[in-house]
Amino acid sequence: MALLQISEPGMSPAPHEHRLAVGIDLGTTNSLVATVRSGAAAVLPDAQGRPLLPSVVRYLHSGKVEVGYPAQARQADDPKNTIVSVKRFMGRGVKDVDHLQNAPYDFVDAPGMLQLRTVAGVRSPVEVSAEILRVLRERAELAMGGALSGAVITVPAYFDDAQRQATKDAGRLAGLNVLRLLNEPTAAAIAYGLDNASEGVFAVYDLGGGTFDLSILRLSKGVFEVIATSGDSMLGGDDFDQRVFCWTVEQAKLAPLSARDMRLLLVRAREAKEYLTVHGEASITAKLSSGELVEATLDTETFCRITQTLVHKTLGPVRKAIRDAGLAVGDIQGVVMVGGATRMPQIQRAVAEFFNRDPLNNLDPDKVVALGAAMQANVLAGNKPQGEDWLLLDVIPLSLGVETMGGLVEKIIPRNTTIPAGRAQEFTTFKDGQTGMSFHVVQGERELVSDCRSLARFDLKGIPPMAAGAARVRVTYQVDADGLLSVNARESTTGAEAAVTVKPSYGLADADIERMLRDSFSHAKEDVHARALAEARVDAERLLEATRSALAADAALLSAEDRAAIEGAVAMLQKALAGADHRRIKQAVDELNRATGPFAERRMDAGIRRALAGKKIGSL
Amino acid sequence: MSKTNAAAGKALTSSSSHFELFGLEPAFRLDTAALERAYREIQSQVHPDRFAHAGDAERRASLQWTTRVNEAYRSLKNPVQRASHILALHGVDVAFETDTAMPRDFLMQQMELREALEEAKDAAALEALHGRLSAEKQEIEARIGEAIDERKDYGAAAGLVRKLQFLERLDDQIDAAYEAIE
Numbered sequence: 001m002a003l004l005q006i007s008e009p010g011m012s013p014a015p016h017e018h019r020l021a022v023g024i025d026l027g028t029t030n031s032l033v034a035t036v037r038s039g040a041a042a043v044l045p046d047a048q049g050r051p052l053l054p055s056v057v058r059y060l061h062s063g064k065v066e067v068g069y070p071a072q073a074r075q076a077d078d079p080k081n082t083i084v085s086v087k088r089f090m091g092r093g094v095k096d097v098d099h100l101q102n103a104p105y106d107f108v109d110a111p112g113m114l115q116l117r118t119v120a121g122v123r124s125p126v127e128v129s130a131e132i133l134r135v136l137r138e139r140a141e142l143a144m145g146g147a148l149s150g151a152v153i154t155v156p157a158y159f160d161d162a163q164r165q166a167t168k169d170a171g172r173l174a175g176l177n178v179l180r181l182l183n184e185p186t187a188a189a190i191a192y193g194l195d196n197a198s199e200g201v202f203a204v205y206d207l208g209g210g211t212f213d214l215s216i217l218r219l220s221k222g223v224f225e226v227i228a229t230s231g232d233s234m235l236g237g238d239d240f241d242q243r244v245f246c247w248t249v250e251q252a253k254l255a256p257l258s259a260r261d262m263r264l265l266l267v268r269a270r271e272a273k274e275y276l277t278v279h280g281e282a283s284i285t286a287k288l289s290s291g292e293l294v295e296a297t298l299d300t301e302t303f304c305r306i307t308q309t310l311v312h313k314t315l316g317p318v319r320k321a322i323r324d325a326g327l328a329v330g331d332i333q334g335v336v337m338v339g340g341a342t343r344m345p346q347i348q349r350a351v352a353e354f355f356n357r358d359p360l361n362n363l364d365p366d367k368v369v370a371l372g373a374a375m376q377a378n379v380l381a382g383n384k385p386q387g388e389d390w391l392l393l394d395v396i397p398l399s400l401g402v403e404t405m406g407g408l409v410e411k412i413i414p415r416n417t418t419i420p421a422g423r424a425q426e427f428t429t430f431k432d433g434q435t436g437m438s439f440h441v442v443q444g445e446r447e448l449v450s451d452c453r454s455l456a457r458f459d460l461k462g463i464p465p466m467a468a469g470a471a472r473v474r475v476t477y478q479v480d481a482d483g484l485l486s487v488n489a490r491e492s493t494t495g496a497e498a499a500v501t502v503k504p505s506y507g508l509a510d511a512d513i514e515r516m517l518r519d520s521f522s523h524a525k526e527d528v529h530a531r532a533l534a535e536a537r538v539d540a541e542r543l544l545e546a547t548r549s550a551l552a553a554d555a556a557l558l559s560a561e562d563r564a565a566i567e568g569a570v571a572m573l574q575k576a577l578a579g580a581d582h583r584r585i586k587q588a589v590d591e592l593n594r595a596t597g598p599f600a601e602r603r604m605d606a607g608i609r610r611a612l613a614g615k616k617i618g619s620l
Numbered sequence: 621m622s623k624t625n626a627a628a629g630k631a632l633t634s635s636s637s638h639f640e641l642f643g644l645e646p647a648f649r650l651d652t653a654a655l656e657r658a659y660r661e662i663q664s665q666v667h668p669d670r671f672a673h674a675g676d677a678e679r680r681a682s683l684q685w686t687t688r689v690n691e692a693y694r695s696l697k698n699p700v701q702r703a704s705h706i707l708a709l710h711g712v713d714v715a716f717e718t719d720t721a722m723p724r725d726f727l728m729q730q731m732e733l734r735e736a737l738e739e740a741k742d743a744a745a746l747e748a749l750h751g752r753l754s755a756e757k758q759e760i761e762a763r764i765g766e767a768i769d770e771r772k773d774y775g776a777a778a779g780l781v782r783k784l785q786f787l788e789r790l791d792d793q794i795d796a797a798y799e800a801i802e
Binding site: 019149150179180223319320323379380381382391392393417418419420421422423478480481542543546547550592593594596597599600601603604607608610611612 | 641642643658660661662663664665666667668669672673674675676677678680681682683685686687688690691693694795798799
């Protein structure tokens with residue numbers, strides 16, 4: 001029976017309506033939302049027809065929040081309350097950010113992630129990003145005529161766990177069901193349809209506003225396999241602006257600047273940079289608050305000279321990724337350019353020279369990531385029949401490890417491991433009668449803990465007293481398909497178990513997110529309970545649909561008893577759905593999830609056996 | 621915190637052998653095309669992208685299976701781990717951490733390679749060293765294939781696997797040296 005189901009390619013076992021899913025490129029400079037309609041991916045513009053949303057958020061006295069163009073227009077007048085390039089601060093502490101002195105904000109050093117003091121109060125980068133995502137969600141819901149079923153949000157491939165977690169939290173805070181965090185270069189490869197057009201190895205060179213990624217992918221029909229990724233999450237178009245800014249300050253011999261003047265000159269620097277893409281020289285003119293007039297002319301040659309080290313800096317990660325992939329430059333069959341900063345002619349030249357071939361620029365480098373994300377969202381939503389979709393195999397960019405004696409790092413999952421990934425390591429007590437153990441989870445390539453990023457610290461308590469070295473503590477690292485880590489430690493020698501599971505967190509606990517969500521709804525005058533009920537219902541309907549289609553496909557795998565248990569739980573949930581108590585619905589959802597656990601495992605098992613027997617079925 | 625001698629990097633769920641998982645006969649000389657094919661077919665059934673809208677139970681099962689499949693695939697692609705896995709299936713422990721005794725000539729050769737690495741100051745020198753190491757690794761891999769697949773001499777294979785492990789560590793150091801000169 002199950003074989004019949006898969007012998008009909010293109011027919012999903014339980015046809016469902018088209019789900020509304022979007023891809024969101026949450027960029028340093030600009031953000032976009034896109035979706036797949038009538039088979040083609042398209043960016044959704046705002047009411048004025050503009051595709052980009054400047055990633056700028058301004059907090060006003062009145063409690064109002066401006067996002068996008070209106071905020072961008074006021075950035076020089078109100079620099080402290082107008083947050084630009086917030087992506088650079090995601091999952092970052094004060095000490096992690098370069099040029100902090102050149103950013104006109106009131107930073108608050110908070111544990112894990114810095115925060116910003118604005119007229120509306122202290123805001124974390126997660127909250128600022130959520131404002132951008134909320135505007136994009138509303139734009140999409142208006143254009144598509146309904147609530148979104150889910151969204152794929154892109155992140156730089158080189159983002160570490162803290163930055164990824166912060167991005168996912170921002171999505172939740174914006175009321176999005178985050179289907180997946182997708183690496184930006186991988187999204188670009190999807191948009192280019194590289195799996196269809198080509199077999200072989202491609203590089204994606206992605207220089208955005210604030211981040212640089214280089215991914216190497218092996219492509220074959222229907223499979224995108226990332227074999228190595230490298231980059232610099234603190235290098236992007238913004239740094240070119242900084243160079244022009246510093247050059248201007250030096251040329252005009254300016255005294256230390258106010259926040260307003262600093263922001264004004266940075267804006268002029270960016271305009272000059274963009275102008276130089278197609279012109280030989282650009283003039284920089286600004287009137288400072290003192291009345292002093294700044295005038296300078298920047299020519300292409302000078303621009304190339306003052307940014308040469310930045311261009312060169314991108315080639316280090318390129319070489320590293322090629323080496324990690326076990327390849328030579330000559331093995332790369334094509335280079336895809338992504339990100340607005342790759343428009344700079346000196347970047348195009350440097351990449352062409354390095355790879356000894358002309359890079360691909362067919363798609364708009366500002367839109368390509370959002371388009372790819374939309375295509376992946378469409379697949380994850382189940383809107384594409386099996387056989388027409390693709391398989392995406394991505395990797396973690398940085399090694400995950402644990403601190404050992406002497407402040408050294410023991411790597412548990414090395415960089416470029418395909419995700420989802422899991423690995424376990426055993427540790428033991430070093431003192432007689434020791435009942436607790438401390439763990440420090442870190443990410444990075446260096447040998448010393450102090451040179452890596454600290455992700456989490458936790459204690460395992462309640463180990464039964466034993467002689468030194470007798471306890472066996474198994475520490476398991478699990479990285480999911482979003483590239484997010486959870487860690488579990490368990491001592492089970494004596495049967496008296498001690499176990500703990502942590503998700504690294506950066507100042508935002510689940511309770512914080514819930515509180516912020518409540519706050520944002522009370523602002524929006526939306527009823528919290530109505531929202532909770534609506535969410536619980538959507539969740540429940542999703543689970544019921546999934547259960548129905550699983551039963552339709554694989555009922556043969558169930559004993560009468562198991563089936564009765566599942567059907568009982570389904571009936572319970574349906575009854576709960578008839579009422580208006582979201583807690584009761586949640587309980588029934590949990591119950592059904594528990595009841596379908598063994599069935600889910602048996603289905604996976606059957607799936608694997610079908611995959612291995614695939615040939616035989618085809619020839620029947 | 622101190623570490624036990626337990627082998628690092630064991631699979632998350634360990635039941636059947638990695639070969640069984642992919643429907644392959646255990647052999648050191650592996651049909652890599654068949655492995656890749658089986659890997660992709662299984663992934664297309666169990667990968668979390670197939671279950672983004674499913675219930676918690678299925679998403680959890682998908683995550684566990686994909687993790688297991690990825691780990692098995694990675695192990696089988698790596699010659700040291702593939703050989704260790706086959707030897708373990710035959711009850712032979714490679715004993716990387718306890719048995720470090722090596723033939724004298726091998727050790728001399730290693731010392732010489734290490735000295736060459738310390739002296740290598742540019743990419744070209746590292747490239748040359750990397751090439752030499754690759755050739756040596758290939759030769760040892762050929763001998764492992766012979767020992768395991770033909771002679772079934774697992775004891776001899778274990779010694780060769782330890783040698784290969786030595787060379788792999790040296791390769792890691794070459795990588796680190798590349799990064800240092802950049």
